[in-house]
């Protein structure tokens with residue numbers, strides 16, 4: 001069986017990726033430092049605890065498992081945090097990825113699927129966000145991911161590293177079979193925080209900013225189901241296996257939802273009120289981020305099937321109610 005090294009395989013998206021990799025006949029080896037991941041989420045293949053910054057440990061893991069490709073999810077990913085502590089983001093995400101890439105090259109493991117973000121586009125009023133849009137991140141998180149994209153391109157030219165880069169829009173939902181789901185510590189994402197407020201685990205959801213230049217004054221995002229997202233990663237591995245060229249793909253549905261629309265949909269799906277208050281803007285938040293590209297559908301054959309807002313909330317709610325990872 002072909003082995004794939006999955007950095008961040010104990011995290012939200014990485015654990016779902018391991019599930020689909022295993023279902024597709026691969027062996028996913030999780031490499032994770034468990035700072036934000038959970039060992040309980042490593043269910044689909046071997047686990048190797050380690051840090052991205054630990055070159056010796058990475059060398060040992062490459063030598064032991066001989067992966068054919070890497071899916072690189074491990075990263076700090078909170079926009080707000082990245083504005084308060086950019087150094088930690090640059091060190092962990094950028095230096096960590098450099099250490100990983102150099103270890104991969106030493107091991108001659110040259111197929112690389114990378115988890116990037118629409119946050120690399122920044123704030124671009126009226127611009128269609130397809131893969132050719134200018135990248136002008138407005139937060140340190142997005143800047144760190146853009147730097148890694150550059151790094152992959154540089155090592156592609158110098159060492160033949162082959163990459164598929166996915167720029168995610170907002171990932172939501174959970175494995176419908178309930179084996180893995182969304183969890184972050186601390187939680188900062190809209191949908192899980194809202195579900196917490198709905199069932200009384202938090203007093204209320206705070207809407208960050210109601211004076212944006214949008215129809216209802218709240219930020220607009222493009223939400224994609226985590227299962228659809230990881231299916232795209234599988235297609236990315238196959239793309240590289242087939243010797244196709246380095247490529248960047250947006251992963252979003254092309255439909256934007258405001259924070260208030262997400263709140264309304266959650267109230268509908270759960271049939272409960274959403275306790276909420278209105279607060280100031282969160283530094284680093286762009287007004288609207290919606291994918292303007294069909295490249296993943298046209299070229300990879302990606303067809304997201306669960307990425308409707310009610311489906312994402314229903315799957316997230318089922319996971320939420322299962323009590324996994326409650327602290």
Ligand code: UFG
Pocket residue numbers: 077078079117118119168169170171188189190191193205206207208209219220221259282285289
């Ligand atoms: N929001 C609130 N209240 C909250 C939490 C979030 O109003 O308590 C708002 C945010 O201001 C934003 C929207 O809900 O407008 C979504 O916020 P999230 O924190 O759920 O997601 P982000 O858009 O900040 O970031 C996420 C990922 C990033 C990724 C980005 C792309 O965390 O990794 O999507 O948009 F880059």
